[in-house]
Every structure is written in structure tokens, then in C-alpha cells.
Amino acid sequence: MRTHTCGQLRDTHVGQTVTLAGWVNNYRDHGGLIFIDLRDREGVTQLKFDPDLAGSAHKVAEGLRHEDVVRATGKVVDRGVNDKGQALANPKLATGQIEIEVSELVILNKASTPPFTPDDAQTSEEIRLRYRYIDMRRPQMQNILRTRHRVAKIIRDYCDKHGFYEVETPFLCRSTPEGARDFLVPSRLQPGSFYALPQSPQLFKQILMVGGVDKYIQIVRCFRDEDPRADRQAEFTQIDLEMSFVEPDDVMSICEGMIREVWKQVLGVDVPKVERMCYAEAIGRFGSDRPDLRFGMELVDVSDLAQQTDFKVFRGAIEAGGLVKVICVPGAGGGSMSRKETDALAEWVKQFGAGGLPTCKIESGKLTTGVAKFLESISTALIERTGAKDGDLLCFGVSPRKTVVHRTLSELRVKLAHDLKMIKPGQWKWLWVVDFPMVEWNDEQKRWDSLHHPFTAPLDADLDKIESDTANVKSKAYDLVLNGSELGGGSIRIHRPDVQQRVFKLLGIDEEAAKMKFGFLLDALQYGAPPHGGLAFGLDRLVMHLVGTSNIRDVIAFPKTQMGADLMTEAPAPVDDAQLKELSLRVQTHAKPDKAV
């Protein structure tokens, strides 16, 4: 149907007769000459219709409009010069040196007037999603789809080279109450029973290791029925892998190599040896287990100094078992920040549970404004420890709850870095965060929760501390962090049923419950499970980094809105009564029961 694409022809093709096919990107009708910009996936080529050379083609071309689908045959000609001797080439187009002198034009499909055109970058996302098929014609979207394809291809090739098998795991699974809310699928054959869509193939990949698969990879859809965010979608894709007879280093090394290959091939960027930081240090210095290392403003613990003051806010927090930490916002930003702006920050941090945000400035080597008057006795020590200079702003994180201090300052640090444009573009700051605690205390539910998941192995040295010194048990878990976002995480798994039982017990999953929910895993571990571990990357987030967007919907061909709707297909939608009946389901529509009660 065509001999070339619309991004292919150069002056070396001049003289050839070619056939192109594509969409009408734009048209310019001069009454005599007509120019059409023809677009396909690969680019844009200008078609020229000259009434004197090909009258019938010119006649057809007069009727062309945006997004008509056509096929054109003609001769490749150099654009040459106009009668004033000016070059007619278009430097904005890769094919701008040439044009096609069309002799034959076929309209393959006349398009209705489109709601927007692919070259309109201003169209709202809502409209783009409703007409995704038009949106996808935009070069930016084509680039994203191509990048995503290439990432998947590079990863498959890399894993193949390293001896991984790609194995498919079920989508119709058993519901496990841990973790996120499940999407449920009713069973027709077993009324009243349900499948759950997988939140991840975690258990299956472990079973594959027991089954001797040795190395497993899958690029697989996962489902979590939670509210979406800018970087989160109910349906997302993991690069899921698992290996047998490995230590954490083996997994990290394979994953690092994979990332290195992707960044090299897609961006031409070399990823250096990735540094490691233990969880405790990450929390201490950055307040986060996924620190952004592209800028400073590290957290400084000043609890000991705060205790020496008469400032009730500080003393009260510490006496209640809390913390006072501070970040120093350097230079112009801090010094020039107005009272109104710092008040706004104080309001902003309340969403993380902080009572407010005490601040003060440094002028002439002294603390001024804000809470400075309460801190006179410790001002010298404070300035020395934070390294604050004139014009800097100190922001204090204060709370009886350490996690609130860390969350607040961690979020504030990132916000200020963005607001004050402290992040130089084009940086890739990688980090392995390791030595996670195995569990954390859930104060509301009064129980231990897994930090990673219940199958994460504790460090060998910590095996006897599981019951006696639970809070200090570290696990063989590792997260790969890029520019402050978690790209992937994994762990070495528990491969002994007795250890797995102890961990379940610790998490409040008694033997009977464990048997009911994870019996097949415990069984499998009894029949010769090799030591094994793995990791899962979020493919969507990875592609987001590669193409430079903060919107996950940009990297998904057919994404959903915050209400879980597909604006194009209008899913979800009600179903026929007959379908419900077949599934033994009845829908209960409740008219505002909450407000009635």
C-alpha cells in the first residue's frame, strides 16, 4: 500500500516515485497550489498538488481536511528556491528538504471534523482521554508508546541473556486479605465464591522457585482497588522477577544491570555503581525511605538543644517522647521568604500531622523573627550544627511522634526544593535503601505489620530476635530509589516453613488462619524450597522517569480517571440482570443510608 513512511524521505530520494499513506496533519490551499502535511507514526512529509501537473489529484486534494486518511503517489522533488532565490526547505521538518509532487491521491477514509487535532498541545486531559485514539497520534504520545515498548524489549532481552524464563501467572487468584483492597471476580460455577485479581504475583513467583524454575521474569499487570493518584493507577504494570540460590547482592546486581542497560539504550546515560544506604540512615538524614539526593537540606537532630530551652512547644514534644529536627533552607529562598509564605508552609504541613512549622531566619550571624526569641540560649549551637548562614531559613519539625517529624520535614524538603528551583534538571540520583526493619508497630491496631510483606526473610543474625527483640529485627529487603521515587523493591524470601510460621504468628496470623490463606505456600516450603528472592519494578514509573512526566496516565495507553472510569469506553457500567443472575449476584442500591441513620 505504501513504499515509504512519512519520516523517511531525504534529498537522496529525489527523483524516485513513492507512495505514502497517513493522516492529513494540515492543509494549505492557495487556490492553485495545495500543500498537505501528511503524518504517520514516523513523521510528516509535505505533499504538493499542482493543478497544471495533475488536475484530478488536485481536485481531490481540495476537499481534504484534518485527519482524513489518504494514500498519495508521486515523485520526490527537491523543494528548491522561490523566484526571489530563497530556499523553500523547511528546517523544522526532518523531511523538510523534499516534497512529494503528487500524481495520484486516494482518500482511504474521510474523517469527521475531529474535536481537536494532534498538533494542539493545549487540549485538556479529559478530552484527550475521551478521544484517546486521536490523542495517541501526537508525536509525544507516540514517543511514549515507543519508549515503553523499547523498555520492555530491552528487559526481556537482558533477562533472556541471564537465563530467566518468562512465565505467566494467573489473573484469577485467591483473595488474600493482607495488603491493598482486592478487585473481586465472582465465580459462576461456584456461586458465592470469588476470585481476586492479583495485587502482584508474589506467591506464584515463590512457588515457581520451589518448582525449580530458578530464574523467573514477567512483565505483568497488577491490580489494587485503592484511590488513584498522579503516580498511581488501580491497574499498573510490574517488572516482576525472582531468582533461586541468591543473596541480596545477587538480586541487586542483576537489577542494577537491567536498569543500566535500559538507561544506556533509551537515553544514552551511564548509570554508575549505585550507592547503598541503610533504612535508619535514610530516615535520620532525610526523614524518608526514598530520599531525593539531588539537593541538600538534610534533617538535623536538635532534640538535645531543644530540651535546654524554655520553649514549651519544643520541650513538650521531647518530654512526650518526640523529636525536634530542623532543615536549613539556604540562601535567597529562605532569607527572602515572607511571613505570609512561612505561614502558608505552616498550614501546609498540618496535612502530615504536624501542629505547625516553627521557623526563624539567620541575619548577621543571629537568629531573627519567628521563634528566634525562644531560642536565644541555643542559637550559637544551633547555627553551628546546622551550618546555617546569613539569609538562610530554619524550619523545625516538632512532634511527640517521631514519624510525624520525619514525614513533615521530608515532604517539606521536597516541596521547597521544587518551589525554590533547587533541582538541576538532567540529574539521575540512584540509591539502594537496605536493612529495612522487618516489621513496624501499628499503634492503632496494636499489632506488628510487615514493612515489606510477610514473606520477607529476616537477617540470619536476627533470627533469634524475632520474638524477643522484634522492633530491631532487620530484613533482607532492598528498594531501588531514583530521584526520590521508589522504582522497585524486593527481598530475599523466607524459604523455611518454621521461620515462615513464626513470622505469621508475630503478625497475628495464627496457624489456622495461615493454613487457610497461605496453606499452599507453607506446603510448598516443606517440599524442598530453595533459598530465593527477587524484586519488582514499577514499569509505569520507570517510563515516567524516562520520558519526563509526573502523570502516570501519560505512560498508559488507556488509563483510568480518579473515579476509576475509562472515559473512552465508559467503563465501569451496569450489567444486565441476566448476567447478574448467572453469577448469583444481586445489587443492593442504597439511597444515602449513612445520612438516614
Next chain:
RNA sequence: GGGGGUGUAGCUCAAUUGGUUAGAGCAUCGGACUGUCGAUCCGAAGGUUGCGGGUUCGAGCCCCGUCACCCUCGCCA
């Protein structure tokens, strides 16, 4: 479930303190034009101001409700 933002022509936006017939650019339609490339020029058509109530002599604007989209808290082992 909570907080914030947005909703006006097909698209992107404007509309003074609540005040005449709700405007502009692009797209669409008609006309002109033989070197444009965001073509240009002339003309036309295009509106339930998301939806439903209310206040008012008068509502795009104020109030109540509701829907959709976005950001966010909770949630996301």
C-alpha cells in the same frame, strides 16, 4: 470518606460591583488566492454558561444541592 481547584461555542480561553444582544483565537462552512509550512484575506454559522433548585427587577457571576475532571489526606502488605 475529608480538604482544595476547575467546569462558558467542536477546542483553548475572556466577560468590570450582579446589569444592553455572552466575546476572541483556532476548528467548521462559503468565497478569493500558484511556494505555503501556525499560510493569508473577505464573509457566515456556531451557546440549555456541566446539571437541578434558590435569592434578585435582573444571575455565567451570589447561595444550596448534584455530577464530572484534576491535585491531595486517608488508603496503597
